[in-house]
Amino acid sequence: MYRILIADDEPMIRKGLHKLVEQSELPIASIRTAENGAVALQRIREERPDFLFTDIRMPKLDGLELCRLVAEMDADIQIVVVSGYGDFEYAQKCLSFGVKEYLLKPVNKKAVHHVLEKLAKHKSKQSTETFVAVTKLERWADIMESAVWMLKEAELDELLEEMRLELTGSRLKLNRLVEVLLELHALLHKRLNAREVYLLHNELCLAEAGDETEAWARFEKDVRDRLAELKTRRKGKLKDPVEEAKQYIEEHLAEEVSLEEVADYIGLNASYFSQLFKQSSQETFVQYRTRRRMEKAKKLLEQPHWRITDISGEVGYADHPHFTKTFKKYAGCLPSEYRQKMGIKS
Incomplete structure (x- = not known):
């Protein structure tokens, strides 16, 4: 699936290119547009495209400068310069920035589709050349998980250095390296979760890494942080996130507390917290909250001075019939x- 970005300050050109790309037979994940070079650069930082179509003359940041910055940022992004006949000589200056193809305005369907086919073939060849075996990733993940679990810092240091040297030697482009590091990160956490080790802040952000060195540094720091967190947890100095969440729920049973609110309180992504909570408690967030509300309701019902209508509000149900049904x-x-079963008159 290919990600494509189109940068041109003329709305009709942008729309036309968008439509022509959309009509191609390539498997496309996304087609985004930018009205100038500065916006295009921001789009690239948000999500790196596979192919960039860019005009030459644009306000704020022209196409020539955009090509230069993209080449410095990630040479794996394939660039197509779209220029008018009068700008063709100027457009050729982009050659040193790794521009793959040129399109002359006005562009047509046949030319665009031909260029896309060439880009796709080059991308396919590129992917083969930078392939990292899954078995190797699995082996690295196994050793990492063991070193983190057993708190073997020296062994972890040795592995990280081995991985860094081998991946650097593979000459992976930035976006390819990011994919590999994110896969390794996911494999490590999957193995730790299997041991019921649910660590905080399990998200690794590499999208804003400016180069391979920064991407690797962020990954390495994250892995070391996992070991440090586990060491602290075993000394009893760190609260278990699920237990902290349960305590928060308990203190707010009378309120309509959402999963997102609790996740934010303990500093976790809501989706990850939901998965973590269910794995640890064997019930969903809602099931747990409902069960605790009903258990509290039972205790209050066993105290004669509590009216049933007051109890429903005390355990978070403004709608009394809903409380009764639940x-x-x-x-x-x-x-x-x-x-009545308890021998108490309502």
């Missing part, structure tokens, strides 16, 4: 019937 589903009887 309690019956959980306890097998209505709140009033539960009280």
Whole structure:
């Protein structure tokens, strides 16, 4: 699946190119546009495209400078310069910045599709040349997980250096290196989760890494942080995130607390927290909160001075009928019937 960015200050050119690219037979993940070079650069930093179509004369940042910056940032991005006949000589200055193809305005369907086919073939060849075996990634992940789990810092240092030297020797482009490092990160956390080790801040952000050195440094720091966090946790100096979440829920049973709110409170991504909570508790966030509310409702129902309507509000149900229905589903009887079983008159 290819990601494509189109930069041109003329709206009609942008729309036309977008439509022509869309009509190609290539598998396309996304087509984004930018009205000038500065916006295009920002788009690239947000998500690196596979192919960049850029005009030469644009405000704020022209195409020539954009090509230069892209070449410095990630030479793996294939650039197509779209220029008018009068700008062709000027456009040729981009040759030193790794421009792959030129398109003369006005562009047509046949020319665009031909260029896309050539870019795709080059991309396919490039991917083969920079292939990293899955078995190698799995082996590295196994050793990393073992070193982190056993707190073997020297062994981890040795592995990280081995990985760095081998990946550097493979001459991976920045976007390819980022993909490999993110895969290794995911494999490491999968193995730690299998041991029921749920570490904080499990997200690794490499999208803003300016070069290979920075991407590697961020990855290495993250792995070392995992070991340090585990060491601190074993000394009892770090709260378990799920236990901290449960305590927060307990203190706010009377409120309609959302999963997102609790995740934000303990500093975790909501999606990861949801997965982590279920793995640790064997029930979802909502199931756990409902169960704790019903258990508290039972305790209050066992105290004669509490009115049933007040209890529903005390455990977070503004709608009394909803509370009654939920309690019956959980306890097998209505709140009033539960009280009768306890020998208490409602």
